[in-house]
Amino acid sequence: MSATIDPTTGLPAKSNIFGAAATAFNPPPAAMSSMNNVGRTAHAAGTGATGNNYATQIPINKSNAYSNLNANASNFSTFSMMPEPPQPKVKVVTVLASDGKTGESMEFSYINHKVIGNGSFGVVNHVKILDTTRNGGSMVNLKTCGEEGTISAAIKKVLQDKRFKNRELQIMRLVGHPNIVGLKAFFYSNGEKKDEVFLNLVLEYMPETLYRANRHYTKMGQIMPMLVIKLYIYQVLRSLAYIHSLGICHRDIKPQNLLVDPVTGIVKLCDFGSAKILVAGEPNISYICSRYYRAPELIFGCTNYSVNIDIWSTGCVMSELLLGTPIFAGESSVDQLVEIIKILGTPTGDQVKSMNENYAAYNFPMIKPSAWSRVFRNRPLTPEYGSLLSRLFEYIPSSRITAIEALSTPFFDELRLPDTCLPNGDKLPPLFDFSPLELSIRPVLNSKLIPPHAEQALMARGIDLDKFRPSSQEDRS
DSSP states (O other): OOOOBOTTTSSBOGGGSSTHHHHHOOOOHHHHSSGGGTTOOOSOTTOOSOOOOOTTSOOOOHHHHHHHHHHTHHHHHHHHHSOOOOOOEEEOEEEEEEETTTOOEEEEEEEEEEEEEEETTEEEEEEEEEOTTTOOSSEEEHHHHOGGGEEEEEEEEEEOOTTSOOHHHHHHHHOOOTTBOOEEEEEEEEOSSTTOEEEEEEEEOOSEEHHHHHHHHHHTTOOOOHHHHHHHHHHHHHHHHHHHHTTEEOOOOSGGGEEEETTTTEEEEOOOTTOEEOOTTOOOOSSOSOGGGOOHHHHTTOSSOOTHHHHHHHHHHHHHHHHSSOSSOOSSHHHHHHHHHHHHOOOOHHHHHHHOGGGTTOOOOOOOOOOHHHHTTTSOOOHHHHHHHHHHTOSSGGGSOOHHHHHTSGGGGGGGSTTOBOTTSOBOOOOOOOOHHHHTTSGGGHHHHSOHHHHHHHHHTTOOGGGOOOOOHHHHO
16 A cells, blocks of 8 residues: 655655555544643743744954944933833742751742743743842842842742652652752642642742744744754753663653753753553553653553653653654644554554554554655754654664664764864753763763763862772662
8 A cells, every 4th residue: 555645745645554544443442532632731931032042143342232232321411310210029928938958947039030931830930039148138139138148040930749759849859950940849738629739849940941942043044053953952861861870751851841051052851740660560651741742652542651752751841852843743643653553664563562452453554664865855954863853763672772872872972072163153062971870871882982082070079080980780770
């Protein structure tokens, strides 16, 4: 059975890729219900005002800025003589919280700055935490407080079911990594309804999301530079290698859940609301992960999946940064599978069985895979990029490359060169400050992961790669 080719894309046309087979294929009801609502949350904790001073842009011409300032200097004295308008008074909220790591009690005050995310999970506020030793009372003048007296943070407020422990809080207290947003503190607050309790997670603040950073380029008709794609995906994979070594599956990797500082190039993984420590033999829900980034085994209704669903999602994010739009943009769960097959081709019987053995005997129409050169037409595709993407997009979950293996591939070799800089000439953020736990994941790869120029920094931390002894699995748990 063959499919009609769309002349504009060179790919199989959506309308007849399955024909009658599309209606015959019915994923489990759980996989069809609630799918459209999963992952519809707005920007997660750590997002903020859109910044245009991206690390990939040409630095601002300061001489022009100063000349404009001098040109308007004659008007400055006039404005300075005018009476200043009264500064707005804002309410300072003081709470008794617990430290994010130690659990020790702590008191701090904050000012709500603005809402930066909301959805079915709750709401996220960008707040300014005050130096309470400088400001007393319940009201404060923002100007007298000054930016030097505040610290930016994001507070994620979620409804707490008293019958259960909050899984996100448990995981956030467990993890600690340079590429994962940090939990500073947490506290509980009462809602408007009787017995309504909210959990408030005080999180590290980051100014942008990878979603909006990518839109910055697409709006200007540009493509994110390949070096920046490497930098961002490298840090995503590093965060995944870390949590996967702890048995944690994020289950909602997407650009909106990847926080970015466009100036420094740092990326941090956030929103662990769907995350779970996977236990062998324990079933998991399959209606998880936002649709565009959902691994095919989830579409097939698999409940014994592994952390490899995060690897598939990372491939989707990596593709989106080069394309400017999602690579698999299905309008429903079935259509999502259609979009995947249009590009990767029809999975074999063994591949389908690896995703869900209940569908092993199902006959899918035969569609040939499309070459990456066709998918990424008019994009700066490199062999190293295509090779890694193919290994991220394996149908058989156990055949997908692991996060730590992906970090060691030639695609990221440019980042390991001592003279590589951000496009604006600034230094790259720290990429090789691996912890003993990270170096214990696949010790045989350490010589590839750590470039020679980074070994001295490890030695300063007491880590000698030649004498390094990996920690055991028990030590990591």
